[in-house]
Amino acid sequence: MNAALSARGISKYFHEPETFQVLKEVGFDVAKGEFVAIVGKSGSGKSTLLYLLSTMDTDYQGSITINGTIVTGLSQNQLSRFRNEHIGFVFQFHYLLPEFSVLDNVMLPALKLGKKSKEQIEAKAMELLAMLDIKGHESKKASKISGGQQQRVAIARALINEPAIIMGDEPTGNLDSKNTKVVFDIFRELARERGQTIIAVTHDDEFAANCDRIIEMVDGKIMP
Numbered sequence: 001m002n003a004a005l006s007a008r009g010i011s012k013y014f015h016e017p018e019t020f021q022v023l024k025e026v027g028f029d030v031a032k033g034e035f036v037a038i039v040g041k042s043g044s045g046k047s048t049l050l051y052l053l054s055t056m057d058t059d060y061q062g063s064i065t066i067n068g069t070i071v072t073g074l075s076q077n078q079l080s081r082f083r084n085e086h087i088g089f090v091f092q093f094h095y096l097l098p099e100f101s102v103l104d105n106v107m108l109p110a111l112k113l114g115k116k117s118k119e120q121i122e123a124k125a126m127e128l129l130a131m132l133d134i135k136g137h138e139s140k141k142a143s144k145i146s147g148g149q150q151q152r153v154a155i156a157r158a159l160i161n162e163p164a165i166i167m168g169d170e171p172t173g174n175l176d177s178k179n180t181k182v183v184f185d186i187f188r189e190l191a192r193e194r195g196q197t198i199i200a201v202t203h204d205d206e207f208a209a210n211c212d213r214i215i216e217m218v219d220g221k222i223m224p
């Protein structure tokens with residue numbers, strides 16, 4: 001398999017209030033262009049796993065390879081750059097900068113990466129805003145558009161550096177069913193048409209059922 005992400009023997013412990021193994025030898029591959037849902041009961045370890053996969057938490061045993069790079073063991077500086085270049089994040093709450101314009105919010109990660117000119121970045125941002133049906137709102141403050149629009153802006157921001165992998169932690173958790181479908185369809189198309197890999201933790205059974213594959217977690221393990 002042409003794996004976009006491989007996790008091998010991932011274990012993690014929390015030590016407060018007492019030592020507790022939250023992830024137990026978790027291992028799986030996700031193929032390039034696959035759209036995967038991670039599901040499981042509250043407390044089964046989904047968010048903890050996603051946090052490791054996204055390289056935000058480095059305190060674990062095992063190894064994670066993303067896009068051919070073994071990210072386990074990289075320094076914080078290396079990880080920060082790797083994330084900005086290869087991983088797009090979409091959370092339940094969008095974390096846009098409310099006082100900044102929609103356009104500035106989308107452009108920011110690309111300006112930070114510094115690989116393209118401001119003009120090129122702006123053109124790319126406008127293309128994404130058009131694709132996500134938010135064109136015409138680009139000059140508004142992020143706080144002045146609807147919740148569904150804000151989530152689409154957050155997706156545009158996640159896509160600006162053309163990440164190979166998009167990770168979502170309850171990406172539709174704050175949306176009504178109409179906007180949930182809009183966001184699902186965007187992910188579906190990104191995976192199918194652009195070969196981007198999507199990994200989303202979700203409590204939404206319908207969302208999960210329509211993904212290419214469901215990874216179910218039970219008590220820190222993946223169901224075979």
Ligand SMILES: Nc1ncnc2c1ncn2[C@@H]1O[C@H](COP(=O)(O)OP(=O)(O)OP(=O)(O)O)[C@@H](O)[C@H]1O
Pocket residue numbers: 014015016017022040041042043044045046047048049
């Ligand atoms: N920082 C922490 N310190 C100690 N225990 C933690 C910490 N973070 C999470 N846990 C515990 O680890 C377990 C897994 O938590 P996690 O948030 O990964 O579950 P989840 O499956 O994402 O749950 P939910 O669906 O409710 O978001 C839970 O029992 C939780 O209480």
